Amino acid sequence: MVKVTTGDIKALLRQFHIAGAEASEQHIDQLRTTNPTPVSTLHSFRFNKRRYCLLFDETADDDSKRIEEMMQSVLDTDDGSLIENPEESFLTYGAPFKGKTVYLYLAQADKKRLDRALSETHPEHSRSTWQKYIKAGRVQVNSEVVTSPKHEVSSSDALAIDLPNAPDYSHEQLPIIHVDDNVIVVSKPVGVLTHSKGAMNDEFTVAEFFRRYTSVGLDTNRPGIVHRLDRDTSGVLIGARTEDAARLLARQFAERRTKKTYVAVVSGHLKQKEATIEVPIDRNPSAPSTFRADKNGRMAVTHYNVLAESDTESLVELRPVTGRTHQLRVHMAYLGAPIKGDRVYGREADRLYLHAHKLEITIPEGDRRVFEAPMPEEFVKSFKEAL
Numbered sequence: 314m315v316k317v318t319t320g321d322i323k324a325l326l327r328q329f330h331i332a333g334a335e336a337s338e339q340h341i342d343q344l345r346t347t348n349p350t351p352v353s354t355l356h357s358f359r360f361n362k363r364r365y366c367l368l369f370d371e372t373a374d375d376d377s378k379r380i381e382e383m384m385q386s387v388l389d390t391d392d393g394s395l396i397e398n399p400e401e402s403f404l405t406y407g408a409p410f411k412g413k414t415v416y417l418y419l420a421q422a423d424k425k426r427l428d429r430a431l432s433e434t435h436p437e438h439s440r441s442t443w444q445k446y447i448k449a450g451r452v453q454v455n456s457e458v459v460t461s462p463k464h465e466v467s468s469s470d471a472l473a474i475d476l477p478n479a480p481d482y483s484h485e486q487l488p489i490i491h492v493d494d495n496v497i498v499v500s501k502p503v504g505v506l507t508h509s510k511g512a513m514n515d516e517f518t519v520a521e522f523f524r525r526y527t528s529v530g531l532d533t534n535r536p537g538i539v540h541r542l543d544r545d546t547s548g549v550l551i552g553a554r555t556e557d558a559a560r561l562l563a564r565q566f567a568e569r570r571t572k573k574t575y576v577a578v579v580s581g582h583l584k585q586k587e588a589t590i591e592v593p594i595d596r597n598p599s600a601p602s603t604f605r606a607d608k609n610g611r612m613a614v615t616h617y618n619v620l621a622e623s624d625t626e627s628l629v630e631l632r633p634v635t636g637r638t639h640q641l642r643v644h645m646a647y648l649g650a651p652i653k654g655d656r657v658y659g660r661e662a663d664r665l666y667l668h669a670h671k672l673e674i675t676i677p678e679g680d681r682r683v684f685e686a687p688m689p690e691e692f693v694k695s696f697k698e699a700l
Contacts, residue, residue: 315354315369315413319344322358325367328408329417330399332360349387357388357420364420369413375404384418393420427452428462431472441510451475483525485517490549490684495558495677497526497537500686501550503664507541509534523552529559539563545654548575548669549686558677565674566636572673575631575641576620576688578666578695579650580659582627586619590644594637603657604639606647613637615644621696626653628696630670641667666692 317325319338326332332340344358353370366384373380377395384393396417398408407414425433427447432440444462446452452459453473454466466472487505491498501507501519508520523537530536537552539562553559565571595610597603604610614634621628627650631641642658645651651659653666673683 317356326360329396349383355387366418366420368416371414375407377406380416388420393418424465424467427464427466430466482517482521487522495554497552497554498684499550501542501547503545503547506544508538519550527554529553529556540566542669545665546667549672549684561677573633574671576668576670577629577631578653578692579627579629579645581650582622583619583650590615592644592647594640594643604643606643611637613640623695
């Protein structure tokens with residue numbers, strides 16, 4: 314981390330011809346320091362009521378597009394500009410400072426995006442939730458409905474909010490595997506969210522079902538939730554009914570003291586009928602919402618065992634040791650046997666054929682239990698003779 318003082322900032326602003334000789338350190342305030350990446354340090358501050366950022370990053374290589382994208386990501390705005398270094402240098406934007414290279418960025422000045430302004434003044438809802446409310450026509454700016462989250466507002470604008478009433482899901486049910494005074498275990502159907510991403514929820518979730526049984530997190534969108542399954546994955550999901558149970562369960566997931574067993578239908582046949590996959594996984598830079606096998610990623614470990622085979626498919630038991638995002642899907646695709654119905658790493662089908670079959674975990678009172686969600690009928694219909 315590169316440390317700077319207000320005196321350093323004043324000197325740099327003069328070097329970039331932003332501040333004159335009359336500028337004082339008193340004109341500089343709201344200094345904050347962050348680390349956008351492990352190799353970069355970002356100092357944001359105000360000078361004469363305009364916001365600037367200083368970026369120290371020796372890997373930036375004067376790449377203006379890359380630097381601006383980083384700034385916009387950190388600042389949550391697509392407004393702003395990188396300032397050229399007016400001094401004689403082989404770099405267009407970078408300037409030498411304390412043996413490092415620094416870049417100066419002029420950020421958004423007075424106005425803010427509407428979604429950002431609302432999330433700052435009403436932090437009980439996330440920014441993504443406010444984006445949904447805005448797009449739904451629930452927000453007015455100066456008595457006019459605004460549906461673009463990017464709409465800029467200032468402190469003088471009058472904002473009016475009309476939030477909808479919470480929907481009633483009291484008639485919705487989920488299959489209960491086990492319930493006691495401390496925990497509830499359900500078999501989550503495919504297509505059901507574990508919890509909504511924000512307070513604005515227009516569909517039934519496992520969390521809303523847990524709300525009837527728990528005292529944990531009732532003021533959030535994830536009451537009772539201690540772990541999750543993707544929407545397209547079915548199977549065992551455990552929830553906490555008390556704060557003590559929530560701490561016990563969450564600690565076991567964090568420390569990998571639970572044992573999860575999945576079943577999946579995969580395309581083709583695996584060369585080894587039983588093996589351990591130890592392949593690192595990292596985010597795919599060309600498609601940031603997806604992941605890929607990458608030697609530079611975080612290690613991921615999965616044990617698998619082939620349970621049955623048909624002419625074109627295999628029924629496989631999967632036991633993840635680590636818990637990387639999309640781990641099972643990426644690992645099976647890496648072996649050339651993508652999970653059936655995987656729209657990202659394989660081919661689409663009537664559903665994703667991935668099911669959380671068993672969960673071994675210690676529940677309050679020290680009782681180690683194995684909870685099981687029956688294997689879906691569509692998984693075994695092609696393997697009846699083998700099973």
